Amino acid sequence: MAEAVQKASDTEIANAARAIFAADYPIALTGAGMSVESGIPPFRGPGGLWTKYGEPPMNGYERFLADPKKAWEDRESNRNDELMKPLRVAKPNEGHRALVQLEDLGVLRFVITQNVDDLHRQAGQKSLAEIHGNWKLIRCIECVTRFERAQIDLSRLPPACPKCGGLLKSDTVSFGEPIPPDVIRVCAHHASRADLVIVAGTSATVYPAAGFALEVKERDGTLVEVNLYESEISRICDFSLRGGSAEELPRLVTEISKLRRESAS
Numbered sequence: 001m002a003e004a005v006q007k008a009s010d011t012e013i014a015n016a017a018r019a020i021f022a023a024d025y026p027i028a029l030t031g032a033g034m035s036v037e038s039g040i041p042p043f044r045g046p047g048g049l050w051t052k053y054g055e056p057p058m059n060g061y062e063r064f065l066a067d068p069k070k071a072w073e074d075r076e077s078n079r080n081d082e083l084m085k086p087l088r089v090a091k092p093n094e095g096h097r098a099l100v101q102l103e104d105l106g107v108l109r110f111v112i113t114q115n116v117d118d119l120h121r122q123a124g125q126k127s128l129a130e131i132h133g134n135w136k137l138i139r140c141i142e143c144v145t146r147f148e149r150a151q152i153d154l155s156r157l158p159p160a161c162p163k164c165g166g167l168l169k170s171d172t173v174s175f176g177e178p179i180p181p182d183v184i185r186v187c188a189h190h191a192s193r194a195d196l197v198i199v200a201g202t203s204a205t206v207y208p209a210a211g212f213a214l215e216v217k218e219r220d221g222t223l224v225e226v227n228l229y230e231s232e233i234s235r236i237c238d239f240s241l242r243g244g245s246a247e248e249l250p251r252l253v254t255e256i257s258k259l260r261r262e263s264a265s
């Protein structure tokens, strides 16, 4: 039986909101928990996609490079299966929208997401890095340019980059594939300036994303966690808000908007 989800108290929300409002350069790190709240099943655990369909090969990138034509053929034939359906129908939730509001308020400077579901973009987040890629995009492994599917001629597989002729791959980062260098650079840039990280829907244990949060903490920065359950990062967090991102992040926005009005008057 699922345990009852504890909701953060008003005082906890107010305290975390004050810390976020007082910070010079807050960023956010988001993960699968936010996708789950939009109806996308997690990969691992009961009901997880990998539990049901088997884990993707740990050497996925190596296999792609060894036979890109076959990797593309497999990808194209799997496009309409049950595995992809949740991604196609998912919509951004109140948590995604809250992070956009924080950006619009001039509070939140950058979002690093581990999610490939495109939902932060769909919600309208402007300053964003998708550290594991975006399932809708296609990326050139040579020049790192990203393309919409419609821009690419898929009649001959594997497709070639319209810009440099290089090999094209799904933007989603495979097991064994290095995180694209442009993404690492922009994340490192913002993390090096950050003095607070809102960690939402992730236990922040998957590297390199987790490293950016830990780095800020090591510099005496502040970690604000929004997670349903206690996680491995909870013990080093300054504020642990128990609850879903779709509930707790909007509560933070309400409080921060209030602080903004008070400081303006």
Ligand SMILES: [Zn+2]
Pocket: 140, 141, 142, 143, 144, 145, 161, 162, 163, 164, 165, 166
């Ligand atoms: Zn290219």
